[in-house]
Amino acid sequence: MGSDSGRKRKVRGRKIRSDRSVKERRKAEKQRRRAAKENGNSGSATSTTDASTDALHSPQSAAPEPFVSTDAVEALTTRIGRWLEADQPVHVVGPTGCGKTALALEAAAERGRPVVWIDGDQAVDTGTLVGEHAGGESYVEDDQYVSGVHKRTEVVRERWVDNPLSVAAREGATLVYNEFSRSDPLAHNVLLSVFEEGVLERPEKRGDDRKIDVHPEFRAILTSNTAEYAGVHEPQDALLDRMVGVHVDYYDAETEREIVAAHVDLPDDQIEQVVDATRALREELDVVVGTRVAITAAKGLAVFGSGNDDAIDDEVLVTVFTDVLAPKFAGREDGSDVATLEGRVADVI
Incomplete structure (x- = not known):
């Protein structure tokens, strides 16, 4: 991405x-x-x-x-x-x-x-x-x-x-x-x-x-x-x-990659995947998806990921971003739940 x-x-x-x-x-x-x-x-x-x-x-x-x-x-x-x-x-x-x-x-x-x-x-x-x-x-x-x-x-x-x-x-x-x-x-x-x-x-x-x-x-x-x-x-x-x-608004993609890389030790390609997914979700979801979300997701991927320089599997990305964003969907008036969130994250990623 x-x-x-x-x-x-x-x-x-x-x-x-x-x-x-x-x-x-x-x-x-x-x-x-x-x-x-x-x-x-x-x-x-x-x-x-x-x-x-x-x-x-x-x-x-x-x-x-x-x-x-x-x-x-x-x-x-x-x-x-x-x-x-x-x-x-x-x-x-x-x-x-x-x-x-x-x-x-x-x-x-x-x-x-x-x-x-x-x-x-x-x-x-x-x-x-x-x-x-x-x-x-x-x-x-x-x-x-x-x-x-x-x-x-x-x-x-x-x-x-x-x-x-x-x-x-x-x-x-x-x-x-x-x-x-x-x-x-x-x-x-x-x-x-x-x-x-x-x-x-x-x-x-x-x-x-x-x-x-x-x-x-x-x-x-x-x-x-x-x-x-x-x-x-x-x-x-x-x-x-x-x-x-x-x-202040969200930074450009290059700056967000730099910020995530400063907080989490991941290969460049994987950091790029995380930031691209974050920016795509920011455009599509009606919840706040800030740079902090990208940092948290990257920390999760450092544990749940493949452990090497390979690209992160989309299913792993979906799981990690769903977990990171799930608290924002708790008790929503529109009836959205985590299953709904997971489906929307999967559609974007």
Whole structure:
């Protein structure tokens, strides 16, 4: 289902980043953060900064692994990066499984600034973004005025912990807010002053530091599925007016082959079969068939396939793709079942 030219994967420069040195740096970074957290939690009270900066990730550890950059991918990362240079929040929108998250993380890592991550869902509220009180801390002051006379005073104070948005705004990090549109839009009102005035207000915090002046290097990348997916909220217009939107769709065949090859060790001809089948099913089925489907199918074929360089048997392809896509057919209102899916997959392949 593809031409010979498609089998020649053209990778310009250092395009697939999966070398050992990167993995070692990421491992060392994780160990450093773990040690810092353990040291900070021992002994007396932990400061707000020490407790919250664990959310900061170095650019090296935040970069997706592996990451494939063809001309199409590089054009998008460059486009996002330039909008960030223009101090504009970027909203990356596209169908599920098209690589939005990896693209956002790569663009964030390329800035060379720390990265802060948050996943959106229904439970996210303003406190989840900006911070909250994390219980009280108490200690005893023991004053000895004269020998044998003590005055003991128990002091209780509230402990505040900054959450991702506050950490990123204070430290000048790049905030990557994944699945932004799955959170309640009311939680995002706090972003209006951040994007417009450069000020972050923490409603539950008291005192002079209730407001944070946003660091000049702070930037935000938000990702969302397109609006037709279940569980997606439509953001308020006032917020959309303060960001730019970059639409991402499924990549070209060459790029999808590169992405699958970076994740699964299969011969080129078999990878081409998988990608061609994925793209054909994408056109014919009324469910989302993203690049992630191709990667999962390739992982299955690495186990169920022939184990050599021969072309994969069509029956094996049908079985693997049916298994990968079966969860999308569970409980469908149109009465479609796995048997129906298998027949449709067989017709396409």
